[in-house]
Amino acid sequence: MALQFMSPDRQRAAEHRLFTALAKTADQVRAGIIATARRSLPTRLRTPHAQVTYLHRRTGSTRAVADLLGVHPETVRRYLKGLRKHPPAAFAARLETAVRSLYRPRPRISRAQIDAAMCARGLRANVRGTFGFSSTGVGSSDDPRERWLNEDLTRETSRALVAAWHASDGARALDIVSQGVCEAYFRFDPGMVAEMSHLAYIDFEH
Template identity: 55%
Template sequence: MGRQVMPATPVLDALRDIHRLERDRLAAVPQKGMPKSPQAQVAFLHRRLGRSTPRVAALLGVHPETVRRYLRGQRRNPPPEFADRLHREVAARFRSRLARQADDEMRRRGLRAYITATFTFYSPSAGTSEDGRERRLNEDLTPSETERLLAARDAGDEERALQIVGQGVGEAYFDLRGTGMDVEVRDLVHIKFEL
């Protein structure tokens, strides 16, 4: 039976998966829910757009006085088209806020990496090991390694992300931190992250 073919960007895809799961977890927390009423939604946009009534009005395609009426609670039942547009704009901004919170939580706690791959090592004194064998490891990445990993994700750099994960997992598992040895991942079979 043959090996599964990994997607073109397995590390970045796994990071996107954990990011989405954490964002969804944060969205499920009741006190951090998205504003529900039209007045609360308009107020949310008003705060997010620097308390600029004309900017909110332009975003929603309405007159600034309409925005003021919603802010004062004088209008409560928007027409369906306006309600849809309002919901879409609020949801887009709310998701971006949750995405930042998810990234902050990952940076603060660090990630746990589950990886199946072949690891090789390089030491300035001993050279490169040719005895790479497939290993199934799960280790915690430090918050600084997680920070660098998220930066590689934001840059779309799959190669750098794999290098960071390989080095972090290898150093933790083989107790190489501070030894100057480099760890390289070859033949990645599986990767997954957890908080």
């Protein structure tokens, strides 16, 4: 495929850009998984007693919890002791909001989870590079030109790209993304060969 006309210096720079873009995307996926975890309280923090106890443990005092919730400290003590179990709706809402504001889970996120989320729908590649083509059916591009392309990679291509990244195989990763972008943009006919001779910019959406 496509990279035979890329100079060694350009290829090294392109591999760096590509791997940096994939690492950035993985970081975004990780942050998204953590944000999702924070939006959903675990079962252990669903009851008023558990929530007040959690706030008491995080803030360190009954007075601090009372100030946070806008109630008298004695109200907090009664929930801590289990003497009150069914808060009014307004108080229950303030209680849950306060817990969510302090809840900072640290979920164990594996590389496999991140990879699966990155490739679930296929990565969208936003690329600025120099592309050309030749084809037995529609002629050829004698003067490859720089193009801004925004193309959706298939799930299979995305998984292969991520695998090459983890293997630190820059040449393979470049070949995969080049082929994936070219196939999506040029809509290959059987006799078409497309090539990317320079990669100036790339990022991904997932």
